[in-house]
Amino acid sequence: MSAAAILSKPLCALAFCWRLERRDGVTIGLTSHDRGLQAHGLHYAAAPGITPSAIMQGGNDPDLTDLQGAISSAAISEVDLDAGRWDGATLLLHLTEWTEPGVLWLELARGELGSIERRGGAYSVSLRSTLAEALERPVAPATSASCRAALGDADCRIAxxxxxxxxxxxxxxxxxxxxxxxxxxxxxxxxxxxxxxxxxxxxxxxxxxxxxxxxxxxxxxxxxxxxxxxxxxxxxxxxxxxxxxxxxxxxxxxxxxxxxxxxxxxxxxxx
Known part of the structure; x- marks a missing residue:
């Protein structure tokens, strides 16, 4: 059944699923449902305290949405946030039905975690679109006396x-x-x-x-x-x-x- 057909049903059992991949390779799954879900090879742990704000799609603004939630020692801990382990992490946000996880798998947002703000035992983080940021980059590099490449990248070619x-x-x-x-x-x-x-x-x-x-x-x-x-x-x-x-x-x-x-x-x- 297509996503449009599922969403057009009189009653839907919808849940958000977040897949977060840190730069060090650690990957976790979180869901807004009150029980854990298994979908596409990843277990999404129940994290009903995490909620997304309004999500904008199709615009040129690199800021897609804000995520807010409670700090949890089992998922996103205060220590890891302060240490910067989540800086620049990749996030994928999908919508699914908790009755049949993964059948409906509608991608709502994809990007990188931006600025993170902490207020007591809660946090707020912005999600930045990698595609919008790529479109904002200059078409041609500006001239410079120093090298614009980073040591070891595709332009530098050093092993x-x-x-x-x-x-x-x-x-x-x-x-x-x-x-x-x-x-x-x-x-x-x-x-x-x-x-x-x-x-x-x-x-x-x-x-x-x-x-x-x-x-x-x-x-x-x-x-x-x-x-x-x-x-x-x-x-x-x-x-x-x-x-x-x-x-x-x-x-x-x-x-x-x-x-x-x-x-x-x-x-x-x-x-």
Whole structure:
């Protein structure tokens, strides 16, 4: 039976189903029904406290809807929200009938979680349309002296595995992570991904490197025990000299370092 035929019935037993996929791969299902539902290979746990506001479809506004609900330790916990584990998570919202889960599977919204606001024991999060955001991007990139690519992406084409290292952390003091055996001066602008402990899965930006360790943009969210493993990824300052000298990748440099700037129009012969 088609979706239109089901929705045209005199009585429908409808329920919302949310599929949330975090950037670290963790996927959960939630439903507005008072009992859990099984549909399309995923169990949707009962979360009747989560409610969507009015959903807009077919517009150009990247904000699709707002979701509000109570914080639950079994689904979306306060600790995970504060740690940023749900930042940028993908969300799919479907409508189904709880009497026959999955037969009616009408997609209402698809996007990424935007800003999250907490008020006591509740939260509110906006859902941003990935398609609308793609349409808002410039058709052509703007010129820049520095490289516009990110190290290891499709434009850069560098194989990151050769520029990554797994280390055991000796100690953490505020934003400084002490570890030994590092190649000198290659990790600024790179990243650190925690592989163990309470911070497991979280990625942090490296802003500087010193003797025997690196400095993060902000301290780890949770305490780090000595011996905790982390994955370090080298960084790039996006200069042509670095691209050619350290990575041998000048052919893929995405910038115009020798293009004259606007000051060329204001130059005039000196007396």
């Amino acid at each position: 990151l595995r050769r520029h990554q290292q797994i280390v055991a952390v000796d100690a953490v003091a505020d934003d400084r992570v002490a570890c030994s055996g590092l190649v000198a001066a290659v990790y600024p602008f790179g990243s650190l991904r925690w592989l163990e402990g309470p911070n497991c899965g979280l990625v942090q930006t490296i802003v500087d490197q010193g003797a025997g360790g690196v400095f993060l943009a902000e301290p780890p969210v949770f305490p780090v025990a000595a011996g905790t493993r982390a994955l370090l990824t080298q960084g790039c300052d996006k200069r042509l000299a670095t691209c050619a000298g350290r990575f041998g990748n000048a052919v893929n440099f995405r910038g115009e370092p020798h293009l004259p700037g606007m000051d060329l129009l204001t130059r005039y012969p000196g007396s």
